[in-house]
Amino acid sequence: MVNNQSNTNNPRLDYEYRRRKNAEGMRIQVATFTLMIFFTVISFAAVAAGFSKWFVIPVILLLAVIQVGFQLYYFMHMGEKGHEAPSMFMWSGIGVAFLTILAFVTIIWW
Amino acid sequence: MNADEKYTPQTWPEGPERATLEGKNKFLGFWFFLGGETVLFASLFATYIALKDKVPSPDHALAKDLFELPLVFVMTMLLLTSSLTSVYAMYHLKNYDFKKMQLWLVITVLLGLGFLGCEIYEFVHYYHAFDHTFTSSAFGSAFYTLTGFHGAHVIFGLAWFIALIVRNAGRGLNLYNAPKFYVASLYWHFIDVVWVFIFTVVYLMGMVG
Structure with missing residues (x-):
């Protein structure tokens, strides 16, 4: 070929x-x-x-x-062509990461 | 495309890391793994933020007593530069220049080793000068878990690069190993992503209180 x-x-x-x-x-x-x-x-x-x-x-x-x-x-290269799935994986991860940190800094304050 | 086929710079495909089905699968699977790693490190960061400076008695060292800007700055520069050198390696991978790619990967490994040396010095220093250990306080546990987990990623990344460099030294570039090099470089960049938040959240924010 x-x-x-x-x-x-x-x-x-x-x-x-x-x-x-x-x-x-x-x-x-x-x-x-x-x-x-x-x-x-x-x-x-x-x-x-x-x-x-x-x-x-x-x-x-x-x-x-x-x-x-x-x-x-x-x-x-996450913004380049063919990175649609990687973008979704990373942004999902970032979303959960944000929630985790938000929960820990607002609930735990002793 | 046959993975073992011999190429020239002219016939080398445009996206060698995803030119085979195996390469495509590795690429997708590895990004999925990195999404999971993001969550894992978030839980460690969240724990650290919640437990920062939580010590059982006033004679324990706090973040602002421990950290020193110059060492952290040197570590940051070493790791940041190693990220750029691995970009250079991937540039030569795209151009089918195996020797130059190997050279830049070796430079990346050396910079990574420099970072690791600094981190080992840092931990030893905290132990001797401040008696700050994994078990001395909740702060100590959270600090060493977060930075140590990152350090372990650096060790793994270095071992990975060294294994690839040595195992493929006599083989040259082909579509079988191009995805391997590419994925290892993604891992290395991710280590740098985590470090950016560590130097900001742990060290710099630790210094300002």
């Missing part, structure tokens, strides 16, 4: 297109990584600077959520 993923019926052109597409994808991944490092540095700096905890806690939690979104949707 011939394995050409041809769209143009020109294997060499398709190959070069795919290489360029992969390289472009990698540049986006590196940009994502830079943002993740940036968010991490802001989180640590906010804590080190000693701001009020009512300011710091929401900010660092928000940055963590954004960073995890980057990890899931860029590094793990």
Whole structure:
């Protein structure tokens, strides 16, 4: 069986297109990584600077959520085609996770 | 498509991790597992939040006495960078460049080992300097269960990567092992996802009180 993923019926052109597409994808991944490092540095700096905890806690939690979104949707490709079932699995897991944490922080307060 | 077929960069399929039925099944099954892992870690996080600083007497160390920002920062950078290096490995997997993929996986493993070394140092330090142990308080139990479970995932992920690197060293890339590498890298990213919440919820929120 011939394995050409041809769209143009020109294997060499398709190959070069795919290489360029992969390289472009990698540049986006590196940009994502830079943002993740940036968010991490802001989180640590906010804590080190000693701001009020009512300011710091929401900010660092928000940055963590954004960073995890980057990890899931860029590094793990969860938003790409063919990831409908993985999305459902993860969002179901996140839903149960949210309920579990909500229950533990609101019911247990002694 | 035959899983053992030899390929060239030109004939290598676009989504090698899902080009075979076995690959498709592994991909789907592994994401299902990660959904379950999310729930598992949520229960550990919930327990930790509920039991944070719950100690039997005032002479026990609390979160703000224990944690130090520089060590946690170094650990975070090591694990975050190892996530990017495994993305590089998957980039070379897509381009059918076996040697470069192996090289980036080895770098990933080294960064992971660095993280693990820091965590072992951290636990030993808490034991000697603060007598903070698994059985010293509810806080200690919840802390070591959560961070230790994550650490155990790191150990498992490293063993997995090393096994794949060694077992496939002489084989090269094909559609039989491409899904294996891909799924292991997903696991590694998930470990990083959990760590982002650990450094935020346990360490940073522990420092601010």
